[in-house]
Amino acid sequence: MRYCFNLQVRPERMAEYVERHQAVWPEMQDALRATGWRNYSLFLRSDGLLVGYVETDDLAAAQAAIARTEVNARWQAEMAEFFTGIDGRPPDESFVLLTEVFHLSEEK
Template sequence: MPRYCFCLQVRPERMAEYAERHRAVWPEMRQALRETGWRNYSLFLRDDGLLIGYVEADDLAAAQAAMAGTEVNARWQAEMAEFFTGLDGRPPDEGFLLLTEVFHLPDNERESA
């Protein structure tokens, strides 16, 4: 399954609240993510506000489009937008920067002697 990594910048003064909100992601948001093809989704927050996201999806653009069509995502993105810098009016799920994978060690890779 394809892997995707992205980054955003959380406002330093809002980091604690951002982390708190993600400890209690709405059940309907979690369900919508699953139903629209987001798998193995994780967010990591550095102490300067750099947010790194990792997600697996058959097709990230299709998963994003499916989420964009849900009412719960519209509510969530509206609430989360105030936590970020550099979005230029875009919702967070449309404003992140995708990173290029340069290395991956598969679980099933066999060691060579």
């Protein structure tokens, strides 16, 4: 299944946020893959709106699996300072899911 979500990056931290994501820890990438996250992308608008896209068989299960990893706990702790509106929760537990309203299929 496809999932899309958004978060808000602090405008004054956007450059560093981008920098950090150009060098995501290999062990974090491995953990995401191992816990069912596929085709995972993040897009950042100039005002700090972050839009994420991920494919997974079961988002709740993928989130629970990644949450059990030590590397994710470290990554989320480091990333939390970049976001507004997460109220002390880890970013990966704070995103707002968007509803898919259209998808162009490969088939006619």
